Amino acid sequence: MSITQGPLKPQFTGARVTRLEDARLLRGRGRYLDDIDVPGTLHVAFVRSNRPAARIVSIDVEGALAVPGVHAVWTAEDCGITLYTERYDVGQPVLAKDEVRFVGEAVAAVFAEDRYVAEDAAERVRVVYDALPPVLTFDEALSEEGRRVHAHRANLFHHTEHETDGFAGAFANAPHRAQATFVTHRQTGVPMEPRGCMAQLDAATGRLTVYVSHQSPHQFRSQLTRLLQMPENQIRVVVPEVGGAFGIKAMLYPEYLVVADAARRLGRPVKWVSDRTESLLADAHARDNRHEVEVAFDDEGRILAVRDHVFGDTGAYPFLGFPGAVGEAGWATSMLTGPYKIPHVSITVDCVFSNKAPEGAYRGVGGPVGAQVQEGIIDLVARRLGKDVADVRRINFIRDEDFPYQTATGNVYDPGSYAESMEQALALIDYERFRREQAELRRQGRYLGIGICTFVEPSAGAESEAGSTPYEAASLRIEPTGTVTAALGLGPSGQGHETTMAQLIADQLGVDIKDVVVIHGDTDSAPFGGGTGGSRSGTIGGGAALRASQEMRQRLIKLAAHLLEAAEEDVELVDGHAQVKGVPARAYSVRDLARIAYTDVARLPEGMQPGLEVVVRYQPPLSATYSNGTHVALVEVDVKTGFVRVLDYVVVNDCGRLINPMIVEGQIHGGVAQGIGSAFLEELRYDDSGQLVTTSLMDYLLPAATDVPRMRVTHIETPSANVGGFKGMGEGSLIAAPPALAGAVSDALAPFGVFVTEIPVHPRQILEWVQGGVHSA
């Protein structure tokens, strides 16, 4: 069957369509996990370890059980499920068994009539610990004398080496070499809505319904099926509205297994919603890595070879399917050369266990760190040679004629607009004029700087934290009255998929966007799909929506052609009607076609099935498509206080064909805001004894509205080879913002010899640099 191409003039695709979700979300009418309120629910409070490393000597739950309103208290003896990762031979008991390995690890679960009682009782659980020396740093984890986090295996659990042929010669023979160590401290996603899970057994059918704030309903169901050892069709996963996810909600967490297991064994609905302290203790942590980098370059600033030794700390346990440190180091080193033609790399990765919270996915994964290295070495080379940072980028960029370009790390980039995006961004910020003003202002004792990051974002990959589902699914049905219902396997958390998918579908079917409903998040109604993560939804999910609606379109045309006694190629879909091209009088409305398809089936053409329903899975032709863009940050550093103000910020973004520029810009605004947090504010800090000291938002600082400048965003559209020409873009803004901001501080403080290699940058640190003399790489 041939697929008819889309309408010549799409009405919705590419337009700034107002989000269909906003009417309910902005009015506070969204229904989130915690809004699910079922009579008879037991509420859970977890008793969490206050030790980073200790043997559990005993747990006394009697006091807790005596509290009125407490229904049960579980320890590992009551719920022995273990999240076991075969590859590393490490299991995480959902309730700590024999030993605790990080502060915040769940040790016991209290089930009570309400959360207040549950917390009262949790205080009365007596855990006796026998402290062990915690392993808290890379060096401790790697040292010969160091204790093992898991007694049966070494702390170093992942080691890889990759070196291009000819690296040694290229490195040794280069005219110049420089080195720097780049560090990103621990951060996390901090969605506005914390994690949560609610489970309920249907007494009549025996099916278990699990509500969860998650990015990937089907992946979650698969994991429950295996871990609860229940038939897959006995578990229904429902993801209600999700108030931010950022990767951390793609992970499988121990609490969810306790809740699901309890619902089926205690015979009552069971609910747990994380509070903010629990979130900071036990949501997936991220970053926390060190890159020891050496760069070899020529007199012009052309980079000839890069060596990177990465140390990643994944915390106490690997998340099932996504040990954060491995994922991050993998991404960071795979994308190490960014938009630059760097012919030789030598990469060593070492990932260790420690007595800190497990690391998982956070928006951008290793991208921001890789970009920090990639842009850091460019700025370093520029400084060493006394060249302009933009010029050093220009000389190293992959050019249009180089695509498809295979990087030294093995990626094949599809076409992008690396140099062009930077030139446009520099023009937007008026770079040349800034350089003149910068010099003048320095004479007045004011320190302004510009930082540039030209990023490349791998998107819509075959594998991501959303699992290894290389396709996405869309089921599409036109109801008997002609309205359209689509269901996708995605797991949106505010990205506006209901709008973007409806835009694509409405254009293909020639109907109004208001006649399209997009549902998601319920494994009973959504087709099996990969969910949301790795910037895949718009591209792969959009591809599935497009393909499904093209197939449906073909069905409608075939039916209409039959009824109109016209050739299929003479029929077009316009404004809710199938008509003979140019003859609106000879037409059937989609509503009529639907009615006929369902209820007047004698009129269907020979061999056509009644009804209008399709299920389509779309797998992109490329293993990944690479979006790109350039961020330029303009900051002022107050050398009396160490505070940094972002004065201006421009983004030139290229994610291929745009489905909805407004939504793309919203993604960028949010990513830059998180980048400001990442560069200047956010840090999960453990003290020397292994206690997390940033356990509230008074200590873990997020950017506030006043920290985020108005930014200017423009677009370039270099289409991908995927259907629709889309590229994913959910993470690029958080990949690019931290290096751009860090680079701007380096530039502002260049007169003091400052070169930022560690984020977040603290004001205190800035004053130390400014007053204490030179800090340079």
Next chain:
Amino acid sequence: MKPVSFSYYRPNSVAEALHILAQEEEAKVIAGGQSLVPLMNFRLSRPKTLVDINGLRELAAVEADGKVLRIGALVRHQELLAHPLVVKHFPALAAAAAEIGHWAIRTRGTIGGSLVHADPAAELPAAMVAHRGVLVLTSARGERRVDADAFFYGYLMTDIAPDELLTAVELPLPSGVRYGFAEHARRPGDFALAGAFVEVAETGHAGAVTWFGVGGRPDRQEMELSPDASSRERQFAAALAEMDGPEDEVEARYRRQLAAAAAEQAYQRATASGRGN
């Protein structure tokens, strides 16, 4: 993040409130709840009884009698910063109140709550010390007046007795002096890392600096304020070097630098326009 259970009273008069405070063990007064409720939710504070004074409208007035401005304990920060009498007589206080938290916090938080809580990084305790305010403490035993400088002991510690209610503060109307205020916080609305009120005489160089955020309580130091900026810088540094700071030496050094920068800014504001901000 749920509090332990507690008894709750909502008295209709100050006398009733004082009676409850006298009767109940481990009772705590709640007004705006902007500090107390988080502390209770973290279970760091576990009062057995809460006495909710939000119904006591007699504590919500701002009035001047020609000598002092009297501010009721229940006046919200948002009312304080916009009140004509405050703006007219104590512009630095109005400016400081505008820096407290965010709008939502300022519409609930009260001056009485902030003073009794006595966070060393909070604006209002320092404002009281800077303006030589007097706190009016009432109990079933009677009423007493305590100078702000004597009221604050140290980190979250004050002179108030468990059965006492802070009903008002009294600020002598300034004459012949001007005030300036500045603070440095990591983000707008955060507790200050350091801040200062500066008082300068309209004639001559007599003045005083009240710092907060450095030590455990606001610290007012009288000094001749040199018209020369670099001399002032040395004065501020010398004064701050004498003060206790955070235990961590690097942090203490940083706080002192911010405090000095704040004092200089506050000085500029006090001398520039007569306006406090």
